[in-house]
Amino acid sequence: MAEKLKIALYWAASCGGCEIAVLDIKEKILDVAAACDILFWPVAVDTKYKDVEAMPDKHIDVCLFNGAIRTEENEHMAKLLRQKSKVLVAYGSCSSEGCIPGLANLYPREELLDTVYKNSPSIDNPNNVRPQLSTMVKEGELCLPEFYERVKTLAQTVDVDYFVPGCPPVADQTWAVLEAVVTGKLPAKGSVVGAGTKTVCDECERKRSEKKVKKFFRPWEIIPDPEICFLEQGIICAGPATRDGCGRPCIKANMPCRGCYGPPPEVVDQGAKLLSALGSIVDSTDPAEIERVLNEIPDPVGYMYRFGLPNSMMRQAKTKIEGNGKKG
Numbered sequence: 654m655a656e657k658l659k660i661a662l663y664w665a666a667s668c669g670g671c672e673i674a675v676l677d678i679k680e681k682i683l684d685v686a687a688a689c690d691i692l693f694w695p696v697a698v699d700t701k702y703k704d705v706e707a708m709p710d711k712h713i714d715v716c717l718f719n720g721a722i723r724t725e726e727n728e729h730m731a732k733l734l735r736q737k738s739k740v741l742v743a744y745g746s747c748s749s750e751g752c753i754p755g756l757a758n759l760y761p762r763e764e765l766l767d768t769v770y771k772n773s774p775s776i777d778n779p780n781n782v783r784p785q786l787s788t789m790v791k792e793g794e795l796c797l798p799e800f801y802e803r804v805k806t807l808a809q810t811v812d813v814d815y816f817v818p819g820c821p822p823v824a825d826q827t828w829a830v831l832e833a834v835v836t837g838k839l840p841a842k843g844s845v846v847g848a849g850t851k852t853v854c855d856e857c858e859r860k861r862s863e864k865k866v867k868k869f870f871r872p873w874e875i876i877p878d879p880e881i882c883f884l885e886q887g888i889i890c891a892g893p894a895t896r897d898g899c900g901r902p903c904i905k906a907n908m909p910c911r912g913c914y915g916p917p918p919e920v921v922d923q924g925a926k927l928l929s930a931l932g933s934i935v936d937s938t939d940p941a942e943i944e945r946v947l948n949e950i951p952d953p954v955g956y957m958y959r960f961g962l963p964n965s966m967m968r969q970a971k972t973k974i975e976g977n978g979k980k981g
Contacts, residue, residue, distance in 0.1 A: 658714040658834060660685075661693035661705075662744075663734055665720030665727035666754040666804065671745040672696045674821035675717070678828045688835045689714075693734075702730070705737060713737050715834045717744040717817075721754045721963065722805040726798035735811040740839070742830055742846070746820040746913050748807040751963030753820075755804045758962050758969035759954060762802045804963050816845045820913035820960060823847075823899050845915075848898030852917050853910045856897045861885060865936035869950050872908060883909040884934055889956055894926035913960045922966045924957030 664672060676682060692713055693700045716738040722728050735741050746752035757765055770776065770783055788795045807813055817830050826847030833839050833846065840846060849856070859882045866887040877883060883890035883904075891912030892904075899914050916923035928947070935943045950956060958965055 658689045659692050659712060660689045660834070661713045661716040661734060661738065662691070662697075663693065663695065663716065663718050663720075663730055665718070665730065665748070665807075666723035667720035667745065667747045668753070669696070670821040671717075671719035671747070674745070674819075674824070674827055677824040678831070679824070681828050681831075684835070685831055689831075702733075705733060708737050710736055711739045713739065715740040715742060715830075717742050717830070718807055719745040719748050719821075721747045721751050722801070722807065722810045723754055723757075724798040724800055728801075728805075728810055729798075731807055731810045740814045740834065741807075741811065742815045742817055743807040743813045744817045744827075744830075745822055746818055746915065746960045749816045749818050749964070750915050750961035751804050751806050752913075752960045755806075755961070755963035756955065756959070758803045760970065762800060766800070803969050806964050809963070814842050815840070816843075818845060818848055818896065818914045819899060820911070823902070825900070826898070845896070848896050848914055850918055851897045853892035853895045853897050853899075853901060853904070853914070857882070857892060857901060857904060859883070859904070864934035866934055866946075867936050868946065869931070871951070877907055877909075879907045884930075889931065889950065891923075891927055891956075891959075893930040894920060894923045911959060915961055915964075923961050924954075924965055924967075927957050928953075 662672070662675065678685070691698055692708070693705055713734070716734045718731065718734060718741060720727065722731060743749045747754060751758075766783060770778055771781055784797055786797055786799060815830065817826050819826060829847035860880055861882045862885065864882070864885045866885070868887055869889055870887045872888055875886070875888070877886050877888055888909050890909035892910040894916060895910055895912045896914040896917045901910070903910055912923060912927070916926065920926045932943055932947060935946045937943055937946070947953070954962070958967070962968065
């Protein structure tokens with residue numbers, strides 16, 4: 654009998670949805686269990702960091718790493734699992750693109766901490782107590798990981814072999830990467846696994862004509878026609894700037910594409926591509942009028958870079974702080 658593959662799963666700065674997505678492969682999880690031994694999975698297996706540190710280098714066959722790099726602990730585990738794994742997969746939008754945690758890059762670290770520990774209406778902290786990296790108690794020293802100045806992607810931290818996009822990845826994608834490992838049929842290094850090479854718009858069945866809009870609406874402001882292109886109804890849809898392959902569950906539920914699969918191969922900056930697409934459908938040839946309509950979009954960065962700010966050309970809001978992941 655062939656030796657079972659050794660796999661690991663880890664979450665860094667994420668919501669935990671990718672952990673649930675692994676189980677969405679349903680009965681195929683039995684095929685994984687038959688072919689693999691799970692050596693490390695903090696959400697489900699009681700393995701300690703020290704156990705991973707004691708493993709020989711490249712002892713793990715494949716690691717599915719979800720979550721962005723927000724803290725010193727996240728970075729330590731990314732480097733450790735890279736050292737211990739033959740194949741490291743950026744699993745999900747947070748590790749691949751930065752995702753929702755990456756929107757914190759719009760603000761300096763101290764402003765984020767002020768919001769949480771000082772300025773929030775629900776906070777009662779008159780002494781302005783903040784978490785400390787080190788605190789002495791009678792039992793000894795308690796330590797917390799450093800909270801970095803900005804969020805980074807996994808690939809901005811360590812070398813990554815494959816990428817699985819999605820927030821979270823759909824079940825077919827998850828199975829695609831696991832099946833590739835189980836069968837040994839791995840694609841070229843750096844490949845995006847389980848996704849297409851076109852855009853969501855290319856695969857969308859909704860009716861399209863000449864898009865000309867005078868105003869953009871948020872989804873809750875109008876009831877969209879389930880047969881007509883969202884953009885033609887003035888509802889922002891990230892389909893023109895998003896890689897296909899998810900099966901369009903949002904659109905089938907009469908909600909616009911959010912953009913969680915990241916940009917298609919030829920697009921360098923997903924947010925810039927989406928902004929360009931929106932500007933092209935405004936019903937005006939007057940640059941000032943086009944700018945006015947676009948300026949009415951609430952939270953434009955949240956729309957254009959919801960899933961990919963840290964991996965965009967911008968990466969973060971410009972501040973006076975400079976340096977690496979710890980200070981800039």
